[in-house]
Amino acid sequence: MAEHPVLSETGGRLSGKDIAANFDDLHPPLNAEQVSVQASRCLFCHDAPCVTACPTSIDIPKFIRQIATGNEIGAARTILTANIMGGTCARACPTEILCEHKCVLNVGEHEPVAIGALQRHAVDYLMAKSSAHPFARATDTGKTIAVIGAGPAGLACAHALAKNGHKVEVFEAKEKPGGLNEYGLAAYKMADDFAAHEVDFILGIGGIKLHYNKALGRDISLEDMRGRFDAVFMGIGLGAPRQLGISGEDLNGVDDALKFIGHIRQTGELATLDPSENIVVIGGGNTAIDAAVQAKRLGAQKVTLVYRRGPAQMGSTKWEQDLAAINGVTFVHWAKPIRIIGNGRAHTMHFEYTRLIDGKLEGTNEYFTLLADRIYKAVGQALVDDGLAALKRERGKVIVSAHGQTSLPGVFAGGDCIASGEDLTVQAVEDGKIAAASIHTFLMGENHG
Numbered sequence: 001m002a003e004h005p006v007l008s009e010t011g012g013r014l015s016g017k018d019i020a021a022n023f024d025d026l027h028p029p030l031n032a033e034q035v036s037v038q039a040s041r042c043l044f045c046h047d048a049p050c051v052t053a054c055p056t057s058i059d060i061p062k063f064i065r066q067i068a069t070g071n072e073i074g075a076a077r078t079i080l081t082a083n084i085m086g087g088t089c090a091r092a093c094p095t096e097i098l099c100e101h102k103c104v105l106n107v108g109e110h111e112p113v114a115i116g117a118l119q120r121h122a123v124d125y126l127m128a129k130s131s132a133h134p135f136a137r138a139t140d141t142g143k144t145i146a147v148i149g150a151g152p153a154g155l156a157c158a159h160a161l162a163k164n165g166h167k168v169e170v171f172e173a174k175e176k177p178g179g180l181n182e183y184g185l186a187a188y189k190m191a192d193d194f195a196a197h198e199v200d201f202i203l204g205i206g207g208i209k210l211h212y213n214k215a216l217g218r219d220i221s222l223e224d225m226r227g228r229f230d231a232v233f234m235g236i237g238l239g240a241p242r243q244l245g246i247s248g249e250d251l252n253g254v255d256d257a258l259k260f261i262g263h264i265r266q267t268g269e270l271a272t273l274d275p276s277e278n279i280v281v282i283g284g285g286n287t288a289i290d291a292a293v294q295a296k297r298l299g300a301q302k303v304t305l306v307y308r309r310g311p312a313q314m315g316s317t318k319w320e321q322d323l324a325a326i327n328g329v330t331f332v333h334w335a336k337p338i339r340i341i342g343n344g345r346a347h348t349m350h351f352e353y354t355r356l357i358d359g360k361l362e363g364t365n366e367y368f369t370l371l372a373d374r375i376y377k378a379v380g381q382a383l384v385d386d387g388l389a390a391l392k393r394e395r396g397k398v399i400v401s402a403h404g405q406t407s408l409p410g411v412f413a414g415g416d417c418i419a420s421g422e423d424l425t426v427q428a429v430e431d432g433k434i435a436a437a438s439i440h441t442f443l444m445g446e447n448h449g
Contacts, residue, residue, distance in 0.1 A: 002024065002025065002026050002027065002028065002188075003026065003323055003326050003327075004326055004327075005022050005296060005297050005326075005327050005328070006018045006021045006022050008299070013275070013299055014271075014275070014298070014299035015271070016269070016270075016271035018299075019270045019271050019297070019298060019299065020270065020271075022188070022297035022298075023187045023188050023191070023264075023270060023294075023297060024188065024191060025188065025191040025192070026186075026188040026189055026191075027091070027116075027117065029117070029120060029121060029124060030114070030117050030118070030120075030121055034114075034117075035067065035118065035121050036068075038113055038114045038117065038118055039064050039065075039067045039068040039118060040068060041105065041113050042061060042064040042065070042068070042113050043104060043105070044061040044064070044065055045061060045104060048060060048061050049102035049103075049104065050099040050100070050102050050103055050115060051099075052102070053098045053099050053101065053102040054082075054083075054098060054099050054426070055098075055421060055422075055424070055426045055427045055429075055430045056082045056083040056089075056426055056429055056430045056433070057082055058078070058079055058082040058083055058086070058099075058119070059078055059082065060099060060115055062078050063075040063076075063078040063079050063118075063119070063122060064113070064115075064118055066078060066122075067118055067121065067122055072121070072122050072125040072126065072129075073125070073126055073129070073130060073134075075122035076122040076123050076125060076126035076127075076134065077126070077134050079119055079122055079123055080123065080126075080134060080135075081135075083156075083426065083429050083430075084155075084156050084159045084160075084202055084429065085152055085155070085156060085181070085198060085202075085425060085426075085429050086119055086122075086123045087120065087123040087124065087127065087194065087198050087201075088152075088181050088185075088190070088194065088195065088198055088425055089116075089119070089425055089426045089429070090116045090117070090119040090120035090123060091116075091120060091189050091190060091194065092181075092185050092189045092190065092425060093116060093424065093425065093426050094286075094317045094319070094320075094424070095115055095116040096317055096318075096319045097317050098426070099115045099116070100112040100113070100114070100115050100116065103115065127197065127198075127201055133201075133204040133205050133206075135163050135205055136163075136205075137162055137163060137165055137205060137206055137207055138163065138164050138165035139165050140165050140167070141164070141165040141166050141443070141444070143166045143167070143230045143231070143443045144166065144167045144168070144169065144228075144229050144230055145158075145161050145166055145167070145168050145169075145229055145230060145231045145232070145233060145439060145443075146168075146169055146170075146171065146225040146228065146229040146231075146232045146233070147161075147168055147169070147170040147171070147232075147233045147235065148170075148171050148216050148220070148222075148225065148232065148233070148234045148235065148236055149170075149171075149172065149173070149179065149234065149235035149236045149237060149415070150170050150171075150172035150174075150177035150178065150179060150199075150210060150235075151178065151179020151180060151181070151235050151237050151415060151416075151428065152179055152180070152181060152235075152415065152425045152428035152429050152432065153179075153233075153235035153237075153414040153415030153416075153428040153429070153431050153432040153435075154170060154172075154179070154233065154235030154415070154432065155170070155177065155178075155179075155199065155202050155235075155432070156428070156429040156430075156431075156432030156433055156436070157233045157235065157412075157414065157431075157432035157433070157435050157436045157439075158170055158202075158208050158233075158432075158436075159202050159205060159208070159432075159436075160432065160433055160436030160437070160440075161233075161436050161439060161440065162205050162206065162207035162208050163205060164436070164440045165207075166207070166439075166440070166443065167207050167209075168207060168208045168209070169208075169209045169210075169211065169229070170208060170209070170210045170211065171211045171214040171216075171219075171220055171225075172210060172211065172212050172213075172214060173213070173214065173215035173216070173218075173236075173239070174212065174213070175212055175213060176196070176212070177199045177210060177212075178195040178196065178198075178199055179235075179237060179415075179428075180237070180258075180425070181195040181198070181425060182195040182196065182199075182265065183258070183261070183262035183265055183266075184258050184261055184262065184287065185261070185265075185290065186261065186264075186290040186293065186294055187264050187265055187270075187294065188294075188297070189290075190265070215386075216234075216236060216384075216386060216387040216388075217384070217385075217386025217387030217388075218386065220387075221387055222234075222387050222388070222390060222391075222408075222411070223390070226408070226410065226411065230410070230443055231410045231411070231412065231439045231442060231443055232410060232411045232412070233404075233411075233412045233413065233414070233432075233435055233436075233439065234398065234406070234411065234412070234413040234414075234417060235413070235414055235415040235417070235428070235431075235432065236383075236384070236413075236415075236417050237381075237415055237416045237417055238380075238381035238382055238383055238384075238396075238416045238417060238423075239381065239383075239384040240381060240382040240383065240384045241256040241258065241259075241377065241379075241380075241381055241382075242377075242379045242380045242381065242382055243377070243379075244282065244337050244377060244379065246337055246338060246339050246340065247339045247340065248339050248340025248341060248342060248346065249340060251340055251342045251344065251345055251346045252342075252344060252345040252346065253342070253345045253346035253372075253373055253374050253375060254340060254346050254374075254375045254377070255374070255375070255376055255377070256376070256377055256378075257281060257283065257287050257288060257290075257291035257376040257377060257378035258287060258378070258381070260291055260294075260295075260376050261287070261290055261291055261294065264294055264298075270298065273298055275295070275298040275299035275300045275301075276295070276300050276301075276373050276374045277300065277301045277302065277371075277373055278300075278301065278302050278304075278370070278371040278372055278373050278374075279292075279295045279300045279302070279303045279304070279372070279373075279374045279375070279376065280303075280304050280305075280306060280349050280370055280372040280374075280375045280376070281295070281303065281304070281305045281306070281329075281375075281376045281378060282305075282306055282307075282337055282375065282376070282377050282378060282379060283305075283307065283377065283378030283379050283380075284305075284307035284308075284309065284313065284314035284315050284316060285314070285315035285316050285378060285380075286315065286316045286317070286320055287378040288305055288307075288316065288376075288378035289305070289316045289320040289321065289323065289324050289329075291376045291378055292305045292324050292327075292329045292376075293323060293324050293327045293329060295374075295376070296327045296328050296329055297327065300374075302330070302371075303328070303329045303330065304329070304330045304331075304332055304370055305324065305329055305330070305331050305332070306332045306335050306337070306351060306370075307331070307332070307333050307334075307335070308334070308335065308336040308354050308361060309333065309334065309354070309356075309361065310333050310334060311331070311333060332351075332370075334353055334354045334355060335351040335352065335353050335354060335368070336351060336352055336354050336361075336363065337349060337350070337351055338350040338351055338352050338367065340372070340375060345373070346372055346373060346374070346375055347371070347372070347373065348369050348370065348371055348372060349369065349370050349372040349375060350367060350368075350369050351367065351368055351369070351370070352364065352365070352366065352367050353366045353367070353368070381416070382396055383396050383397065383398070383417055390407075390408055391406050391407055391408060391411070391413075392406070392407035394419075395419070397417060397418050397419040398413045398417050398418050399418075400412070400413050400414070400418050400420075403434065403435070403437075403438035404418075404431065404434050404435030404438050404439075405438060405442075410442065412435040412438060412439055413435070414428065414431025414432050414434065414435045415428040415431050415432070416428065418431065
């Protein structure tokens with residue numbers, strides 16, 4: 001199975017071929033027989049719970065019925081109408097806690113319909129077979145919108161606005177579009193450069209212009225954007241890695257887990273990367289799991305993931321935790337980092353065991369040490385405040401109304417920079433959709449508060 005890594009037969013360093021196999025598609029697409037079997041299992045429920053579990057409210061029974069009747073193009077249109085990034089979400093969404101978790105077959109047959117795999121089948125079919133974009137632009141409205149950030153929220157918003165006939169210019173801080181889809185998801189979840197292909201597909205509607213290396217507060221300002229455009233959408237994400245706040249954090253070999261994941265995604269030949277011997281990952285979310293599993297699949301001898309609480313409190317799903325265990329990652333729960341030791345470069349990391357006392361996490365005064373020539377921090381991201389002085393914020397997030405409107409008229413926001421739900425691609429897409437609808441209403445003469 002793809003969940004199991006390819007290991008060295010000699011116990012030495014993995015070959016380039018082995019590493020390539022380890023970073024192949026984690027969940028290969030269904031074949032024709034599998035598609036038929038899975039589609040036939042759907043009960044096409046009325047008021048289907050799988051739909052309400054999807055942040056973008058994809059009509060799941062409808063698209064599965066379309067697949068069952070041989071209408072893959074129609075199925076893809078159903079999916080993409082609700083979620084223009086249905087391809088990425090089919091690959092990387094935690095369906096085991098969303099749509100598939102709510103499938104009624106979990107009760108009777110103990111195995112849900114493979115909704116994510118069927119969604120991927122339909123979207124991939126359309127992207128491969130259809131020469132025309134599935135959606136057409138409305139008549140040009142003459143309105144222009146600036147979108148700051150080319151991540152899932154920004155691209156979803158831009159696509160919806162372009163579909164309504166507006167002209168959109170997207171300003172991206174990095175050299176490539178896609179946000180965390182391009183830089184922050186494990187390579188084996190986004191095989192064959194799918195994130196880039198999906199962006200090209202989205203841009204196929206027309207009316208969207210991208211500008212790269214344009215960071216808010218450094219190269220562009222919100223004030224300038226408001227002056228030049230009829231409306232502004234901010235999908236800036238959370239770009240500042242949180243720190244551990246311990247001594248030795250500035251040593252060589254200590255880095256942010258997202259930076260490590262991004263480096264893997266942007267490296268053409270993975271065999272050129274140094275797998276290291278002893279890796280420690282700090283954190284309990286999916287980013288921590290992605291970093292740990294990929295380190296192991298590169299050939300690292302020992303990868304230890306340390307989390308300050310227990311398995312039940314981890315932000316990663318049980319499926320992701322099981323994947324890490326299958327790949328040989330060692331878990332240490334109930335421990336917090338104390339200091340990092342090294343002479344210019346990290347060598348060991350010291351920890352204190354923790355426990356809950358009356359709901360509060362406390363140290364136990366019991367300590368241990370791990371060898372660590374590389375340490376990856378996955379303890380969350382924070383909002384970069386550059387250029388946001390005019391916006392109201394709370395608890396490190398931009399405040400928006402139910403329609404995505406910020407405290408400034410004509411300025412909207414969505415994605416990880418606002419508090420709308422889980423920090424998932426599917427939620428960011430929904431935020432972009434909501435804001436786009438509100439921007440369209442705002443520009444055409446009605447304003448949401």
